[in-house]
Amino acid sequence: MKTIICHSFPAWDTPYIKSTMEIMTRLAKDHRVIMLDYHYTWKDVLRNKFIPKSQVLGKKNRTRKIETENGLVEVYNAMPVIPVNWINNAAIFHLVMFINAWFISLSIKKILKTVNKEYTVLVNAFNPIYGFFTRKYWGEIERTYYCYDEISGTEWASKWGAEYESKYIDQCDRIITTSEQLKQKFIGKHANVSCVKNGVNLSIFRSESSELTKSYKVGYVGAIDQRVDLDLLVQTAKALPSLNFEMLGPVKAELPEKLPENIVFRGSVPQKELPESIQLWDACIIPFVKTELTKAIYPLKINEYMAMGKPVITTDFSDLSDFDPLIYVAENTEDFVQGLKKEIQANNRLKVQMRKHFAQQNSWEARANEFEKQI
Numbered sequence: 001m002k003t004i005i006c007h008s009f010p011a012w013d014t015p016y017i018k019s020t021m022e023i024m025t026r027l028a029k030d031h032r033v034i035m036l037d038y039h040y041t042w043k044d045v046l047r048n049k050f051i052p053k054s055q056v057l058g059k060k061n062r063t064r065k066i067e068t069e070n071g072l073v074e075v076y077n078a079m080p081v082i083p084v085n086w087i088n089n090a091a092i093f094h095l096v097m098f099i100n101a102w103f104i105s106l107s108i109k110k111i112l113k114t115v116n117k118e119y120t121v122l123v124n125a126f127n128p129i130y131g132f133f134t135r136k137y138w139g140e141i142e143r144t145y146y147c148y149d150e151i152s153g154t155e156w157a158s159k160w161g162a163e164y165e166s167k168y169i170d171q172c173d174r175i176i177t178t179s180e181q182l183k184q185k186f187i188g189k190h191a192n193v194s195c196v197k198n199g200v201n202l203s204i205f206r207s208e209s210s211e212l213t214k215s216y217k218v219g220y221v222g223a224i225d226q227r228v229d230l231d232l233l234v235q236t237a238k239a240l241p242s243l244n245f246e247m248l249g250p251v252k253a254e255l256p257e258k259l260p261e262n263i264v265f266r267g268s269v270p271q272k273e274l275p276e277s278i279q280l281w282d283a284c285i286i287p288f289v290k291t292e293l294t295k296a297i298y299p300l301k302i303n304e305y306m307a308m309g310k311p312v313i314t315t316d317f318s319d320l321s322d323f324d325p326l327i328y329v330a331e332n333t334e335d336f337v338q339g340l341k342k343e344i345q346a347n348n349r350l351k352v353q354m355r356k357h358f359a360q361q362n363s364w365e366a367r368a369n370e371f372e373k374q375i
Contacts, residue, residue, distance in 0.1 A: 001030065001031050001032065001119075002031045002032070002119055002120065002121060002375075003031065003032040003033075003034065003115045003116070003119060003120040003121075004024070004027055004031050004032070004033050004034070004120075004121055004123060004375070005034045005036065005111060005115070005120060005121070005122045005123065005141070006020065006024050006033065006034070006035050006036065006123045006124075006125055007036045007122060007123070007124045007125065007127055007130065007131060007134075008020055008035055008036060008037060008038060008125045008127060009038060009125055009126045009127040010038065010125060010126070011037060011038035011040075011050065012035055012037050012038070012052075012066075012075050013037075013050050013051070013052050014050045015050070015268060015270055015271065016223075016250075016268075016271075017201075017271055017300055017304075019148055019178060019198050019199075019300065020125040020126070020146065020148070022199065022201065022364040022367075022368075023196075023364065023367060023368045023371050024073065024123075025068040025069070025070045025071070025073060026070050026364055026365055026368035027071075027368055027371070027372060028068060028070050028071030028072060028073050029070045029071045030071075030372075031372075032072075032074075032115075033071070033072075033073045033074070034073075034074045034076065034111055034114075034115075035073055035074065035075045035076065036076050036078070036104075036107060036108070036111065037075055037076060037077050037078070039078055039081045039100070039104060039130060040056050040077070040078075040080055040081070041080060041081050041082065041083040042080045042081075042082065042083065043083045044056075044080070045057065045080050052064075052077060055077040056077050056078075056079065056080055057079075057080070058079065062076060062077045062078070062079075062107070063075070063076050063077075063110075064077075069203070076107050076110065076111055077107075078103060078104050078106070078107040079103055079106070079107075081100040081103055081104070082096050082099065082100055084096050084097060084100070084129075084160075085156055085157075085159070087159075088159065093160060097129065097130075097133045098133065100130075100133070101130065101133035101134045101137070104130065104134050104137075105134060105137040108134060108137045108138060109137065112138075112139070117139065117140070117141055120141050120142075121141065121142045121143075121144065121375050122138055122141045122142065122143045122144065123143075123144045123146050123375065124143065124144065124145050124146065124168070124172070125146045125148075126146060126147055126148055126149060126151070128145065128151070128161065128164050128165040128167075128168035128169070129157065129160060129161065129164040129165075129168075131143075131145070131164075131168045131171070132164045132167050132168040132171065133164075135168075135171050142173050142375075143171060143172045143173050143174075144172060144173065144174050144175070144176060144374070144375050145165075145168065145169055145172045145174070145175045145176070146175075146176050146177075147165075147175060147176070147177045147178070147182055147186075148177070148178040148182075148198075149178075149182075149293075149296065149297070150182070150185075150292060150293045150295070150296040151165050152292070152293075153291065153292055153293025153296075154293075155226075166189070169186065169189060169190050172190070173192065174190075174192040174193070174194070174374065174375070175190050175192065175193045175194070176193075176194055176195070176196050176371065176374055176375075177193070177194075177195050177196075178195070178196065178197055178198050178298050179195065179197065179296055179297060179298040179318070179319075180195055180319065181295055181296045181318065181319060182195070182296045183195040185296070194374050196367055196370045196371045196374065197298045197322075197362070197367065198298050198299070198300045198303070198362075198367070199303060199362050199363050199364040199365075199366060199367035199368075200300075200303035200304050200306075200307050200359050200362055200363060200364065201271070201304075201363075201364055202307060202359070202360060202363050202364075204271060204272055204274070204275060205274070205275055205278075205303075205304045205307040205308055205359070206275070206307060206308075207275065207279060207307070207308045207309050207356070209279070209309075210309065210349045210352050210353060212347055212348070212349065212352070213279070213280060213281065213282050214282065215280050215281065215282055216242055216243050216244060216282065217243070217244045217245075217246060217280055217281050217282060218243055218244070218245055218246070218281055218282055218283045218284065218285055218313075218340065218344075219245070219246040219247070219248060219277065219278065219281040219284055219285070220245075220246070220247050220248065220249070220284065220285050220286065220287065220301075221248045221249060221269075221274055221278070221284075221301050221304065221305075222248075222249045222299075222300075222301055223249045223250050223252055224247055224249055224250070224251045224252060224253055224255075224265065225252040225253050226252075226253060226289075226293075227288050227289060227291075227293065227294050227297075227317075228253065228287055228288060228289070229287045229288060229289045229315065230253065230255065230256060231256075231333075232287050232315065232333050232336060233245065233247075233263065233287045234256060234259065234260060234263070235333050235337075236285075236287070236333065236336055236337050236340065237259075237260040237262050237263045238260050239337045240262075240337060240340065240341065241260070241262060243262060243282075243340075244262045244264065245262055245263045245264065245285075246264050246266060246277065246281070247263065247264065247265045247266065248266050248267075248268075248269045248274065248277060249267070249268060249269075250267065250268050251265055251267070274304070275308060278304075278305065278308045278310060279308060281310060282310075282311075282344045282347070283310060283311040283312070283313060283340060283343055283344050283347075284301070284305035284308075284310045284311070284312050284313070285312075285313050285314065285340065286299060286301060286302070286312065286313075286314035286315065286317075287314075287315060287336070288314070288315050288317040288318075289315070289317065290315060290316065290317045291317075294317040294318060295317065295318050296318070297317070297318050298318070299314075299318075302314070302320075302323060302327065303359045303362045304359075305355075306323075306326065306327075306355035306356065306358055306359040307355075307356060307359035307360070308356075309352035309353070309355050309356050310352075310355070311327075311328070311343035311344065311347050311351070311355075312326070312327040312328065312343075312355075313327070313328045313330060313336060313339045313340045313343055314327060314328070314329055314330065315329070315330055315331075315336065316329050316330065316331055323358075326351075326354060326355055326358055328340075328342070328343050
């Protein structure tokens with residue numbers, strides 16, 4: 001049994017689906033898993049509704065032992081750090097990160113006192129800036145960088161992320177990505193790069209019914225942010241007024257002033273409640289823009305949609321050849337509209353079963369086994 005320490009950017013307490021948590025909780029079945037949680041800032045203390053404030057502020061023990069469906073996970077929260085996203089000057093940024101890293105080191109030292117370093121691995125989950133600045137505090141523990149997104153395209157790390165990702169990978173023994181596009185990015189920059197793609201939680205996204213719906217509803221699950229092509233969504237809704245479009249997820253982008261009445265934004269929905277909505281949809285959509293950021297995405301939601309047996313219509317934002325011929329990939333808005341009409345009309349029970357069978361091969365249990373072999 002290994003001890004796996006995850007130095008995480010994704011926060012344990014947010015209700016969104018995160019590949020990091022899905023894999024780590026499954027690894028907890030056979031290993032000791034420790035999460036050094038997202039480093040909440042003083043700004044988060046004031047504004048973030050999901051922050052475990054009592055732990056972060058030290059009013060309660062900063063260490064929690066959480067029993068998941070798969071095993072025990074130990075979650076460590078560090079004290080609040082200074083926000084750095086606003087800093088443009090390199091010298092000031094370096095100074096503030098040096099201070100933040102020292103605060104984080106107090107939690108790192110507490111963790112390391114409880115482990116046998118010889119049987120311990122560190123997984124840095126898309127947190128290369130803090131990975132670089134805290135590198136000396138971790139000592140000689142074997143390190144893996146887990147990259148699930150194009151860091152230069154993220155809002156929170158667009159200023160400094162790419163620079164410190166490049167520096168941090170030199171400190172790592174291996175890199176694991178979630179898409180072939182991300183893997184290619186690191187080929188030639190590191191000797192040990194592999195890909196473990198995203199999976200699906202089959203204990204939640206599972207439909208026993210093969211009945212076809214005729215609800216005249218289609219839907220999307222995920223954040224409504226810079227990845228979503230809102231113009232395509234609006235044009236599609238106008239072209240298909242008989243369909244209602246349900247968007248489930250936090251709205252992080254400015255919405256058009258005049259939206260068609262058949263588009264509804266329902267906000268965040270807990271993961272366990274998503275199947276209830278998806279089951280009622282005639283089809284599921286992924287209306288992403290085509291950019292360098294989305295090019296690197298292996299979307300979580302495709303396997304979730306297919307596990308429910310639903311037709312999937314998506315833009316050609318990335319290489320989605322893994323899913324041929326089970327999804328419809330549209331090249332433009334007109335193609336998206338026609339594809340949505342076609343997939344709803346041509347849906348049948350055989351296609352429903354084929355989608356479910358495909359998704360069952362991509363469970364998080366299977367992905368965690370792949371991940372375990374790499375580390």
